[in-house]
Amino acid sequence: MKTTNALPAHPRRHGRLHPARLATAFAVVALAACMLPNPADAATAVSVFPSPGTRYNLAGTQIAIRGVAPAAIGALTVVGSVTGAHTGRIAADSDGQGASFLPDKPFAAGETVTVSTGLNILGGKGGRFSFRIAHSAPPIPYAKLPLVSAGSNGVQRFRSRADLQPAALTVTENSAPASEGDIFVTPQFGPVQNGPMILDPQGNLVWFLPYPVATSTLISDFRVQNLYGQPVLTWWQGNSNSGFGHGEGVIFDRNYRLITTVKAANGLDADLHEFLVTPQGDAYIAAASPVTLPGVAKPTIDSVIQEIDIQTGLVLFEWHALDHVPTSQSYFTPKSPGYIFDPYHVNSILPDASGNLVVSMRDTSAVYDINHSTGAVIWTLGGKSPRFKMGPSTSSWGQHDAIPQPDGTITMFDDGGGPPQVHPYSRGLRVRIDTRHLTATLVREYDHTPPISANFEGSAQVLPTGNVFLGWGQQPYFSEDTAAGQQIFDAHFNVPTSTYRAYRFPWSSQPLTAPSLAVSPNSDGSLSLYASWNGATDVAAWQVLAGSSPAALAPVGRSRKRGFETDVMLHTVAPYLAVRALGASDQVLASSPAKATPAHIALYGRSVFVARTGFAGVPASCFARHRCHIAATVSAGRTVIARSGREAIAPNSAGVVYFQLSSTGQRLLRGARSRRLAVRIDLADASGPTAGANFNLVPFSTAGRGPRRGVTQTGGLRLLGLTDFVSADGVGGILAYCPQSSSCLARTTISAGRTALARTGAEFLGPGEAGYLTFSLTSAGRRLLAGAAGNQLGAHVSLSGTGAPTDAQVGLVGFS
Structure with missing residues (x-):
């Protein structure tokens, strides 16, 4: 994917400056001074990443310097204990509050890199700091996604968009306020296509972007976020294996156009577990870094967190779990099953009110608060060594989506599933932490009815109403509870696919694409029109247009919108058709291209x-x-x-x-x-x-020549036969057709001499269509037919209602 819309420069939450982005990066040669820092900048504490003393950095790392204007960074020397002095260039961050040194060549595995500056480095000494380079292991290979069977009802199909085949779902409970918005999910295992998927409050498809499962592309973490004050759609896409992803973040605008993609830096791939965009133009991502540790026979996965400057792709913050959390805190060991040792498994990242990062790790069953400037762990909630006294029912197992809330509580999805299974079922969890008295107390559990146990994935989103929207991870369910824990919405995919997280957001969009129309003839001469507009949220009705050419279309019908695709029955001989999407006030939103009637x-x-x-x-x-x-x-x-x-x-x-x-x-x-x-x-x-x-x-059978037959006057309707059949109880039909370009209404009068045999109300015939105009004989008519010679009763038929009347002499024939 390529960037299609330029991103403006914006200040970040932790800065005061708002200079224009530097037009070009300037070259820096190690050991050569570019310019001297001023004393004020030299006295300001500056954060650097890799952080001083860290040991598991990658050979392709950049050196990020944050908290100082790029022009005030001054002289840098970068020396590797094996590779020697490094040349490179300085690339400025888009907010003007830092820059990265980009070496011209990679560092060597195991070496110590020493950086000398004229700055006051947090964790450094005299402007100097050092870090080590890890011994990287081979990357985790991609794996083919498992697919679920479509069964009889596992896939949605649409006539107007045959290219869209998302997973089908069923809503079993829905008393949630529709005003809370649409539903955002990402089916992961087909059956036919994966992709970001928006559902309306009733569970109808709104928008779907298909990814064929043959590519094994996984989509996760699809939601609405705020970028520079504008709502955007974001998700992660890539390949996966062993629970990790190798991919990138994607940002679309509200018209479903690509803005940009965001990749991990320093030789890493963005992991599937988190793609958090900030209004200021940063993105927080997780990444898995396989490294070799002494005494461990299999690769060890170092969980890495990066804050990326969306405009430049530069690192603003980087944190390695191996540097800050002992592997002994994990519930997994090098002897655990599997070909890798995965002690951490970061699955959510979110800044708290102070700007530090709240991070969830599945394999330690703990949540951490991490200093954004130094990377130090401030506190640990849960796990083997909690900082807090854990109250009843506050401990989690394999939790996901730990979110600090404005009231000081933390919400999360507690899988509890294992292996090993610790809780009998999964739950949403809200815990109040007291950082002064170091206590953690249960506020609320959010359960599913009936109970569900998920081994992995899941989410718990607190909505503005106080309700909680839950994605049940491994299981194909997503539901909503009130703040008090009462379930008011429940839905599930019809087949056992799953969504990594499930969200609910208000969303409004009018796509830049045109509505879609499919036309399918029916055996009775009518046409079924199928109208849809992938991604449109404001369509209230569809208006049908017909005409002799694409430039001469006029309204001929309408129907209120029903779900993703609305079907409309039409009777017409017009050679061209189209549909218009109408808004709530009947305003025209967009029209489909004209389509030739088949x-x-x-x-x-x-x-x-x-x-x-x-x-x-x-x-x-x-x-x-x-x-x-x-x-x-x-x-x-x-x-x-x-x-x-x-x-x-x-x-x-x-x-x-x-x-x-x-x-x-x-x-x-x-x-x-x-x-x-x-x-x-x-x-x-x-x-x-x-x-x-x-x-x-x-x-049927008749005898003799029968009565005289013939059309005496041809009007707006035509007869197709002069023999009409009547059942033993007197019900029959006159076979006629409508010869004009608009519909016909037919009223039938049947008589024999001066005796009225039958009279009907108006019946509909579409243009060019034939049909039986049904009548029921009077008792006198039935007697006359029963006594007619040769089972043939002469009668006069008059068809009126469209144009001049049509009159004919016909024979009525009985059948049993």
């Missing part, structure tokens, strides 16, 4: 009436810019019982496709139970479109 065919009804000779027909429509040539195939189970020739039907018109049952088909119909043979009729146009539906074949 050529399609349709068939109608659910019963086909078969003469004694086996001859029958099915009504069909042609929705295309050319004449259709449609053939029918009729099947009873796996047996084909009829194939027709091709019937020509004009564009955006309707007709009847006739077929002749085979002898087998006629035999099956004669033997069918209740005189109904269930069949499948499939139509295929010569140009490719198809349609199919299930029907009942119904036999």
Whole structure:
């Protein structure tokens, strides 16, 4: 990924200066003075990283100097006990409150590096300090992500965005205030795609950025953060193995555009456990540094914390667990299972009110407060050597996401799962610490109903309302409790994927991309439109547009927004379609590109009436810019019982496709139970479109020539046949179609002489569509049909409601 938006210079929380970023770095040659510091700067205590006396720094380390203007750093000498004097250059931090010396060549493993300055170095002596270089072990190799099975309902799929296939989820409880915002999760194990995922308060997808699982790319720690006073989306992405990540932090703006990526420095890779962005333009990250220790046969993982200047990529702070926390404090030993020795496993970092860092370590089951200037451990909560007297139920095991709260408490997700399992279930935990009396007391537990046990991962976020939003780590659940501990929201992925953390934030965005539209013809001639806009939060409704060209579209329908993708049924012969996203006040937010209506065919009804000779027909429509040539195939189970020739039907018109049952088909119909043979009729146009539906074949019989038939007046509706069929209880249908470009409403009147046989209300027919206009005979009509010669009753049909009436003489034929 490349930076797309420039980052402005901003002061950091611990500084007073706000100079413009230095345009260029200036070269520094070791042992040569660039300029002399002034006395005031020399007297100011300056922090350096690597910190004086540290022993596990990497060969590619830079030397960060913080708390002094870059121009006042003065002369530097950098000498390695093996590599000798080092040349390099000074690169200024973006806030003007420090700089880093970037050596031209790496240091040597095991050597001591001595730095001489004219500054007052915290932990140094006379402006001098030294540090050692670790013996690095080979990096942890990447591993392929395990995938969960999709099952029958594990994946969401959308017609308008077939490229998006996020994990499906179910909300089982939801009385949480919607005003608390949207939900941010990162499914980790597919089934099809991983990626950052925003859900609305009801659990519907809002935004998803897919990462194919084939790349084994893991996404974690997805949330809203504040950068320079603006809301941004951030997450970590990369590969992983043994619980560690090799990747980078990602920052998107509120329109889902990449701002920049943030990488670890000094030869490390950013770990998956933390990507914390500050409003001032810093990022806190964790990193795993494999090193070789005397007497330890396997690589030891040194947990490293870095504060990175987002604009420059320079180190502002660096801390190594091996320098400050004895490995004996870990509940894991070099003899523990596995090919590495992982004594610490940092999984959360957050500055407290004083600017020091509160850090959680899973493998010591402890939380630490670390001095931001010197790296010294101020206090330890939990673990083998707590600084506090731990009250009942305050100890955690393998905890994650330790967050100092404004009221002086600390919240965390207490996994408790192991191995070994210490607590029977996981929980959210809020502990009050008294740094004066050195006590830790339980404030509240936040449990899941039913109880859940997670071996790893998890989060506990205190919302502005006081409610607590919980991600259950290894388990596929995320939930919300009130401040009093009552569960008011619960959701889970439908398959056992998981999210490293789960968050809830207010979020509003109008993407710069256009809405998406998919159009799917239905077998009855209607169109299903599917509208979506990945990432849009303010859509209230969708307006459907149709027209003769992309430049001549007009509204023809609308539907309120329903979930990520809204489906709208449409009856139209317009060759082009589009959708508009409408806001709460019906303002137009954006429009999709116009899409050509796909050529399609349709068939109608659910019963086909078969003469004694086996001859029958099915009504069909042609929705295309050319004449259709449609053939029918009729099947009873796996047996084909009829194939027709091709019937020509004009564009955006309707007709009847006739077929002749085979002898087998006629035999099956004669033997069918209740005189109904269930069949499948499939139509295929010569140009490719198809349609199919299930029907009942119904036999009928007549005798004699029957009554006179004919159309006496053609109006706004057309008849497709002059024989119409009526059941034994008097229900029948007039087969008609709508020949115009807009929908038709049809009212049917049937009479015999002066006797009214049936009258209907308005029925809908879409443009170019056919259908049966259903009627029910009066008792007089049923008597007349029952007594009609040859089972054929002559009747007058009048269709009105659209344009001039259509009148015809038809024959009504009974069937049983």
